[in-house]
Amino acid sequence: KNEVEQSPQNLTAQEGEFITINCSYSVGISALHWLQQHPGGGIVSLFMLSSGKKKHGRLIATINIQEKHSSLHITASHPRDSAVYICAVGGSQGNLIFGKGTKLSVKP
Amino acid sequence: DAGVTQSPTHLIKTRGQQVTLRCSPKSGHDTVSWYQQALGQGPQFIFQYYEEEERQRGNFPDRFSGHQFPNYSSELNVNALLLGDSALYLCASTRGTASSYEQYFGPGTRLTVT
Numbered sequence: 001k002n003e004v005e006q007s008p009q010n011l012t013a014q015e016g017e018f019i020t021i022n023c024s025y026s027v028g029i030s031a032l033h034w035l036q037q038h039p040g041g042g043i044v045s046l047f048m049l050s051s052g053k054k055k056h057g058r059l060i061a062t063i064n065i066q067e068k069h070s071s072l073h074i075t076a077s078h079p080r081d082s083a084v085y086i087c088a089v090g091g092s093q094g095n096l097i098f099g100k101g102t103k104l105s106v107k108p
Numbered sequence: 109d110a111g112v113t114q115s116p117t118h119l120i121k122t123r124g125q126q127v128t129l130r131c132s133p134k135s136g137h138d139t140v141s142w143y144q145q146a147l148g149q150g151p152q153f154i155f156q157y158y159e160e161e162e163r164q165r166g167n168f169p170d171r172f173s174g175h176q177f178p179n180y181s182s183e184l185n186v187n188a189l190l191l192g193d194s195a196l197y198l199c200a201s202t203r204g205t206a207s208s209y210e211q212y213f214g215p216g217t218r219l220t221v222t
Contacts, residue, residue: 029207030207033210041196041198042214042215043151048208048209088150091207094156094164094205095156095166095207096141096143096200096211098143099150100150101150
């Protein structure tokens with residue numbers, strides 16, 4: 001079993017829909033990261049959180065430390081949100097452990 | 109302020125050859141981590157460099173080695189290339205070694221081994 005599990009693996013939505021991507025982890029962490037990867041490979045950090053909730057524009061990330069679960073929400077989705085969204089957890093040693101990613105496609 | 113840069117962008121090598129990939133961290137960052145991302149998979153941690161020393165290493169063979177220079181830039185070397193080494197190689201920089209620091213990623217080097 002992978003230490004970081006994401007669901008769903010693939011997600012297709014219509015423009016304007018509310019989107020939720022889930023991440024569960026099985027290790028102790030110091031922080032959880034949500035990352036966005038566009039075709040071609042570049043990765044951009046969206047959020048880093050260790051408790052509670054963060055909001056940035058149409059993106060919201062939450063984490064429940066007790067349940068070892070985090071969610072990434074996108075409100076009013078747009079085709080430019082199409083990308084792979086990756087959850088990664090940071091351990092005490094300094095490295096990140098990544099999930100396999102969720103491929104999101106938003107149709108106009 | 110330039111972000112993280114990597115070179116080359118793409119590389120094609122033959123089995124058995126050796127390759128060197130380069131990474132320059134974001135200005136002000138002193139820690140560089142390297143990751144391998146196979147097609148359709150999440151990145152896998154290779155190693156992390158801080159103060160010119162390897163601090164942490166993932167589950168990769170000794171064929172994978174690295175170096176960090178006094179200006180904090182870093183190299184990843186892979187010897188005796190295998191077909192399975194074909195992947196996107198990403199470097200990320202942070203100010204400090206903790207995983208609770210925001211990571212800045214480079215665009216990656218896509219390595220193809222034939």
